[in-house]
Amino acid sequence: MSHQPPLPPAPVPSAAPDRSAPPPGGQPALSVRGLVRVFGRPGTPDAKVAVDRVDLDVPRGSFFGLVGRNGAGKTTMLSMATGLLRPTAGTVRVAGVDVWAEPRRAKQLMGVLPDGVHLFDRLTGRQLVTYSGLLRGMDREVVAERAEDLLRAMDLLGDAGTQVQDYSAGMTKKIALAGALVHAPSLLVLDEPFESVDPVSAANIRGILHGFVAAGGTVVVSSHVMDLVQRMCDHVAVMDRGRVLAAGTVDEVRAGASLEDRFVELVGGRRETGEELSWLRPE
Numbered sequence: 001m002s003h004q005p006p007l008p009p010a011p012v013p014s015a016a017p018d019r020s021a022p023p024p025g026g027q028p029a030l031s032v033r034g035l036v037r038v039f040g041r042p043g044t045p046d047a048k049v050a051v052d053r054v055d056l057d058v059p060r061g062s063f064f065g066l067v068g069r070n071g072a073g074k075t076t077m078l079s080m081a082t083g084l085l086r087p088t089a090g091t092v093r094v095a096g097v098d099v100w101a102e103p104r105r106a107k108q109l110m111g112v113l114p115d116g117v118h119l120f121d122r123l124t125g126r127q128l129v130t131y132s133g134l135l136r137g138m139d140r141e142v143v144a145e146r147a148e149d150l151l152r153a154m155d156l157l158g159d160a161g162t163q164v165q166d167y168s169a170g171m172t173k174k175i176a177l178a179g180a181l182v183h184a185p186s187l188l189v190l191d192e193p194f195e196s197v198d199p200v201s202a203a204n205i206r207g208i209l210h211g212f213v214a215a216g217g218t219v220v221v222s223s224h225v226m227d228l229v230q231r232m233c234d235h236v237a238v239m240d241r242g243r244v245l246a247a248g249t250v251d252e253v254r255a256g257a258s259l260e261d262r263f264v265e266l267v268g269g270r271r272e273t274g275e276e277l278s279w280l281r282p283e
């Protein structure tokens, strides 16, 4: 019999916090550093810098609006932040977890409503929400209960057995949102969640999102509707031409003006006359 040196004692799990790790509450819900996305071959005339060295922190527990003109880079940035589009450069962390180094762990923390959602639209609404939960490894019974709750909250119970391909644009948005919520993520990233959604459903969704934030969750929404962002969000970032021009609390960014006026001031590009469309007159 050989004599082996005694093994060191197994580490005893301790309730004491690990002081070498940053406190869980201290990490931003979403943190972006030096994020770049170039479409087309860099250095060629068709290269397009859609996101240009963006740094941004989304505080935990905030309701964060991302605003910008058409083509400002919002969707491209959110796609990279949620692991859907590979950055040309830069890092993205969700609660400290590197989205591109540990995608599975990061995606478990996130619920995502992408722009122009491509859903499995041959499924019914109920199947789609169920499938989203099962894909996340959730228990079948829990998924079934939550699917009913979400269908009710989105006012889709009556259409739960209809295939998603037969849904209207607003219904599709709502079912996709239900799918993003089913695993109770801690961060929700929603690209234009209110587009095509009727006012009653929009108010219901806002209620759900406010409840989610009140319970400690974080929401990031992109929108063109300044008034909505001013009323709904507590933080905002203004993007233009791939850069973040201003970010902070809504009150900091709007600096006493309305968010819309401040946005136009930051971004510019307002045309005063419309003279170039002088032919556009009714007969």
Ligand SMILES: Nc1ncnc2c1ncn2[C@@H]1O[C@H](COP(=O)(O)OP(=O)(O)OP(=O)(O)O)[C@@H](O)[C@H]1O
Pocket: 039, 040, 048, 049, 050, 068, 069, 070, 071, 072, 073, 074, 075, 076, 077
């Ligand atoms: N796949 C792609 N290939 C080439 N260029 C792209 C691609 N996707 C986006 N772009 C370009 O990147 C820029 C940013 O687009 P993006 O969709 O991120 O803007 P956005 O702020 O979300 O706009 P909108 O408010 O109109 O949705 C635009 O100039 C767009 O033409």
